[in-house]
Structure formats: C-alpha cells, structure tokens
C-alpha cells in the first residue's frame with residue numbers, strides 16, 4: 230500500500246473506476262461552472278464599473294436567458310442522476326456466483342467467516358477476479374464497513390442484515406475502516422483486506438482450514454442442540470407442529486395474515502429470534518423466542534445449515550405444471566439426509582405446501 234499522499238485512494242475493485250469516473254465528471258463540471266461564474270462576475274464588474282461610460286439602459290429579453298439555462302442544465306442534471314443510478318445498481322446488486330462471507334461487527338472488531346468455516350478477525354483474505362458478497366450484522370451498535378480502495382461503504386446494523394459486494398482487481402493490502410462513530414475505540418476499529426491472486430488465496434484457504442468447522446456443520450449441531458427438528462420435520466412427514474425447512478431458502482412463505490414473504494436471510498433470522506413476528510399460515514405460534522439465547526454467529530450458522538436443506542432452484546420447475554399433470558404428481562424426493570448443494574434433494578415446494586396443509590387438516 231502506498232503511504233505517500235494520494236489524491237485518490239488505490240483503485241482495487243471493479244467498482245472503483247465507475248465511482249471515480251462519475252465523481253471526476255462532477256468535480257470537473259463544478260470547476261467549469263465555478264470558473265464560468267467567477268469569470269462573468271469579473272468581466273461585468275470591470276465593464277460596468279463606475280468610471281466606464283457604457284449604456285446602462287434596461288433591455289427586456291423576456292425569459293429567454295432562463296429558458297436557455299434550463300435547456301442546458303436539465304439534461305446535464307438528469308444525466309448525472311441516471312449515471313448515478315446506474316452506478317448505484319451496480320454497487321447494490323451482487324452477482325449470483327458471489328463468494329459468501331459473513332461478518333459480525335462488535336465494539337470494536339470485525340469478525341469474518343468464510344463459507345468453508347475459516348474465521349478471521351480484523352483481517353479479510355479475498356482473491357482477485359472473484360465477486361465476494363458479505364452478509365453483515367452487528368452485535369451491538371451501528372458500525373459501517375468501509376474499504377476506500379474498493380469505493381464501497383455499507384452500514385452494519387444491530388438486528389438486521391445488510392450486505393455489500395465487491396470484486397477485487399489488484400492484489401495487495403487495503404485499509405478497512407469503521408465509518409460510523411461507535412464508541413470510545415471507534416477510531417481503532419480498523420482492519421485490512423488482503424487481496425491475493427486466486428492461487429495464493431487457494432493456498433491460504435488450504436492452510437489450516439481444518440481448524441474451523443464449516444458454518445453449516447456448526448449450524449447442524451446447534452439445530453440438534455436446540456432440538457429444532459422436533460417440530461420442523463422433513464417435508465414428507467405428516468402432522469409436524471412446525472413448517473418444514475426443506476427448500477425454505479428463497480421460497481415464498483404464506484403468512485397467517487394472507488401475505489407472503491420471501492424466505493431470505495433477514496426473514497430466517499427474524500423467524501429464529503422472534504418467531505411471532507411473521508407467523509406461517511396453517512401453524513400455531515408455539516415456537517419460543519430465541520432472542521438472547523442464540524448469538525448472531527449462531528443464527529448465521531443455523532441459516533447456513535437450513536440453506537443446505539434443499540435449494541430453491543428445484544422449486545421453479547415444479548411450479549409450472551398444472552395440478553394433476555404427470556410432473557406435479559411425481560412423488561417427492563425422500564430427502565432424509567440433507568446434502569450440501571444438491572438441488573435434486575429438495576422436494577418441490579408445491580409438495581411441501583400440500584403436505585403442510587394435509588398435516589394440519591383437522
């Protein structure tokens with residue numbers, strides 16, 4: 230990292246060029262306008278100075294000057310808006326294949342965990358050329374994840390997941406800051422992002438990966454420890470007291486109030502900690518609240534495990550055929566042993582829904 234004075238921080242992500250271009254455009258535009266206005270002020274002050282004998286008679290131009298000013302500024306300002314919106318969409322829409330990393334912030338440190346279980350504190354290793362998506366939550370107050378070299382910043386909140394993604398382009402070490410005042414040692418809540426070539430990163434990941442358990446594995450142990458499976462049974466079992474969790478992630482969940490909700494990470498987190506908030510249609514609210522009992526990391530581990538209970542991709546084809554068609558009457562896959570990343574292990578949601586309603590028929 231260059232420690233000398235720099236006007237711009239290092240540009241080390243795919244977003245950097247886009248953000249810089251927009252920023253530079255606005256700086257140059259402001260500079261041109263400032264010079265124009267200052268020049269006009271100077272010119273008119275000299276031309277119409279008291280000693281100068283010029284015609285000071287009022288000439289009525291109507292609104293012509295205003296119209297010209299609007300005709301010029303409107304497209305420029307709309308252009309900046311559209312350009313900014315485009316960059317904004319780029320910054321906030323993570324690519325599908327982004328590598329997932331979870332982040333738990335607390336006073337005053339950053340805790341990272343990679344998909345294979347690898348944990349880090351205040352240091353994050355990532356490879357170049359690979360989009361990375363961070364799912365973040367705070368254990369206490371509001372923090373903000375800021376890596377200037379990536380031109381990206383996102384608040385990290387207690388009680389709600391936020392996410393940020395980036396794709397690093399340049400190997401190196403980059404500063405990570407907390408950009409939201411969060412107490413006495415806020416200024417020390419700094420870390421670094423170490424960007425490595427894919428080969429170096431693979432070597433690093435292989436290092437002592439055995440020491441850290443994969444999140445889904447930890448989640449499965451928690452699931453057993455809290456005996457979640459007593460009520461949340463496999464999809465093909467009838468009479469379960471809770472909805473099945475197979476194929477839950479990214480599926481649409483019907484709620485008691487008649488609405489539906491997409492089962493994303495935020496929904497799953499809320500349903501673990503405060504299940505009464507969104508009651509699933511067809512079920513009694515009998516699940517206890519786990520707020521204060523499961524740590525934020527524990528919740529992330531449980532979610533990682535629940536995600537392995539069937540993939541959402543399998544729900545899409547099942548939604549197409551009409552009821553009674555051969556595809557719709559296919560028996561549900563047994564899915565007794567949850568397997569990681571096996572779309573075929575997920576029974577169709579329609580089957581789940583059918584079982585749920587049958588299981589609850591009086």
Ligand code: CUA
Pocket residue numbers: 335337371372373407408409410411412415416418
């Ligand atoms: Cu964390 Cu400031």
